[in-house]
Amino acid sequence: MSKKNALQTVPCESCPLRKLDTLREFDEDELAFVKTFKHGELTIGPGAPIVMEESNSPHLYTVLQGLAFRYKTLPDGRRQILNYAMPGDLVGLQSSVFDAMNHGVEALTDMLLCVFPRDRLWSLYTKRPSLAFDVTWLAAREEQLLDEHLLTVGRRTALERVAFVIWHLYRRGRSVGLVTANKIVLPLTQQHLADTLGLSLVHTNKTLKKLRATGCIAWADRVLEIRDQDKLLEIAQMEDTEEARRPFI
Amino acid sequence: MSKKNALQTVPCESCPLRKLDTLREFDEDELAFVKTFKHGELTIGPGAPIVMEESNSPHLYTVLQGLAFRYKTLPDGRRQILNYAMPGDLVGLQSSVFDAMNHGVEALTDMLLCVFPRDRLWSLYTKRPSLAFDVTWLAAREEQLLDEHLLTVGRRTALERVAFVIWHLYRRGRSVGLVTANKIVLPLTQQHLADTLGLSLVHTNKTLKKLRATGCIAWADRVLEIRDQDKLLEIAQMEDTEEARRPFI
DNA sequence: CGCGATTTTGAGAGCCGTCAAGATACGTGG
DNA sequence: CCACGTATCTTGACGGCTCTCAAAATCGCG
Numbered sequence: 001m002s003k004k005n006a007l008q009t010v011p012c013e014s015c016p017l018r019k020l021d022t023l024r025e026f027d028e029d030e031l032a033f034v035k036t037f038k039h040g041e042l043t044i045g046p047g048a049p050i051v052m053e054e055s056n057s058p059h060l061y062t063v064l065q066g067l068a069f070r071y072k073t074l075p076d077g078r079r080q081i082l083n084y085a086m087p088g089d090l091v092g093l094q095s096s097v098f099d100a101m102n103h104g105v106e107a108l109t110d111m112l113l114c115v116f117p118r119d120r121l122w123s124l125y126t127k128r129p130s131l132a133f134d135v136t137w138l139a140a141r142e143e144q145l146l147d148e149h150l151l152t153v154g155r156r157t158a159l160e161r162v163a164f165v166i167w168h169l170y171r172r173g174r175s176v177g178l179v180t181a182n183k184i185v186l187p188l189t190q191q192h193l194a195d196t197l198g199l200s201l202v203h204t205n206k207t208l209k210k211l212r213a214t215g216c217i218a219w220a221d222r223v224l225e226i227r228d229q230d231k232l233l234e235i236a237q238m239e240d241t242e243e244a245r246r247p248f249i
Numbered sequence: 250m251s252k253k254n255a256l257q258t259v260p261c262e263s264c265p266l267r268k269l270d271t272l273r274e275f276d277e278d279e280l281a282f283v284k285t286f287k288h289g290e291l292t293i294g295p296g297a298p299i300v301m302e303e304s305n306s307p308h309l310y311t312v313l314q315g316l317a318f319r320y321k322t323l324p325d326g327r328r329q330i331l332n333y334a335m336p337g338d339l340v341g342l343q344s345s346v347f348d349a350m351n352h353g354v355e356a357l358t359d360m361l362l363c364v365f366p367r368d369r370l371w372s373l374y375t376k377r378p379s380l381a382f383d384v385t386w387l388a389a390r391e392e393q394l395l396d397e398h399l400l401t402v403g404r405r406t407a408l409e410r411v412a413f414v415i416w417h418l419y420r421r422g423r424s425v426g427l428v429t430a431n432k433i434v435l436p437l438t439q440q441h442l443a444d445t446l447g448l449s450l451v452h453t454n455k456t457l458k459k460l461r462a463t464g465c466i467a468w469a470d471r472v473l474e475i476r477d478q479d480k481l482l483e484i485a486q487m488e489d490t491e492e493a494r495r496p497f498i
Numbered sequence: 499c500g501c502g503a504t505t506t507t508g509a510g511a512g513c514c515g516t517c518a519a520g521a522t523a524c525g526t527g528g
Numbered sequence: 529c530c531a532c533g534t535a536t537c538t539t540g541a542c543g544g545c546t547c548t549c550a551a552a553a554t555c556g557c558g
Contacts, residue, residue: 070396072396074400074404074405074486075486078404078405079404080400080403080404082396082399082400093385093389094389094392094393097385097386097390098389098393102393103396122382125378125379125382126378129374129375129378129381130374132378132381133371133374136374136381136385137346139385139388139389139392140342140346140347140388141346141347142392143343143388143392144347144351146392146395146396147331147351147352147395148321150321150329150331150398150399150402151321151323151329151331153402154329154402154444154446154447155323155327155447156323156327158545189505190505191504195403198402198403198404199546200547201504202546202547202548202549203545203546203547205505205506205507206507206546209506209507221555237324237325244347407513407514438535438537440536448515451515451516451517451539452513452514454537455539456514458538458539
């Protein structure tokens with residue numbers, strides 16, 4: 001344990017997340033506690049599993065850098081992507097609260113994760129109720145994102161779905177500083193999009209083409225550009241809502 | 250407040266939920282706290298809204314009796330049912346953690362709800378960390394259910410979906426004592442099923458007919474009977490997992 | 499340059515949605 | 529007790545959105 005601490009490259013005081021003004025500040029006590037809570041760091045590359053379906057991870061993570069996705073699969077291999085994890089997001093809470101994961105998480109880019117031991121989550125509840133509340137906040141927000149995603153997959157048309165997921169990723173990326181000049185680097189495959197939206201790869205490709213033809217987006221070489229935000233939102237049947245300031249651990 | 254307390258018909262000591270052996274016990278301190286946390290009761294009938302989309306409820310509820318559903322709608326009226334609330338489930342956590350709801354909840358039967366004031370949730374975190382942990386547990390479980398639901402709507406076929414939702418409701422009902430002789434009263438309309446599964450009403454009806462034809466279920470007069478559990482599970486592409494013991498507030 | 503991964507395009511089938519109408523059930527008022 | 533209206537369920541016809549199959553084009557990389 002202490003060895004791992006010695007390997008930490010990013011002390012909590014200079015955690016890159018603290019620079020994001022969408023994330024709330026810690027007070028001194030909270031910062032001190034988080035430092036003792038932090039157990040190490042994990043660096044992994046694209047395609048690497050962070051947690052596996054059906055396995056039982058002893059860790060809880062906060063994303064410091066990079067992008068990952070959460071997914072479930074059926075016995076015959078059909079895959080559904082549930083959500084994406086971006087900087088500031090908590091990964092693996094389910095395994096800390098239950099005993100198993102029931103979903104997998106896989107990295108899309110090089111990632112830097114902050115590692116917490118799950119068996120000390122309880123001490124966070126007894127010693128730092130404000131942070132415990134933040135954990136609940138994060139869980140409730142994940143639930144909210146899933147609600148919206150379920151509405152999309154269940155009730156939106158293919159074109160609306162593609163527009164939705166693009167806007168969703170853009171908006172979340174924007175809130176953590178990943179957007180410059182209406183552009184964001186999205187290392188997603190069309191297969192990922194398809195698995196996110198409950199569509200086939202072929203149909204996703206054709207629908208994406210149609211969306212490009214409207215001129216409201218451009219997407220090539222892993223770079224997504226939003227050219228007409230209002231039109232995109234109209235197609236997706238949604239409204240632009242600025243993200244509230246949010247906590248992180 | 251004190252007036253409302255006078256109207257309480259069910260003191261916490263004899264809360265009907267405590268009889269369910271799938272729910273965990275309170276210790277004395279927890280019980281004492283919950284008694285002060287409880288603010289009153291709410292009785293409503295079928296079709297009544299418990300919380301409205303886009304509104305901001307000052308309350309948090311625990312279902313004591315009855316069945317409700319959580320949903321979201323698009324501007325043009327398309328509706329997606331997100332989940333069902335059964336005895337022991339917490340309703341309205343999102344509005345306690347954020348400021349708005351973003352989803353509606355509507356009763357399907359006569360319901361009895363235990364009412365908590367949302368502005369006292371914080372005191373639960375500072376005074377009773379074990380209960381705070383339980384709230385997180387419940388939020389994480391809701392997330393788990395949404396994960397499974399999203400996989401279903403995104404990647405299962407119509408027949409698999411119908412089998413899934415039937416099994417899902419049966420299994421959850423079973424864990425709270427609603428099942429007798431493989432039968433459960435389900436006051437759902439086929440429109441509810443359709444909105445749960447992301448299917449049209451007509452196609453849901455035809456798929457349900459096909460499922461009935463396999464002989465593994467019977468459903469008439471709001472009573473669902475499971476006649477061949479193994480076959481149903483096979484059709485739904487899932488496994489029977491017993492629910493773990495769970496907390497409630 | 500060659501190979502695997504990804505993207506694109508076309509063709510045809512089929513699952514599922516929409517439209518429409520009839521049947522059944524249920525509650526209400528006469 | 530019957531008439532009637534509303535909600536729900538059922539069924540058929542038809543269209544189209546989306547899937548699968550298949551192959552070509554493009555890209556990334558050693």
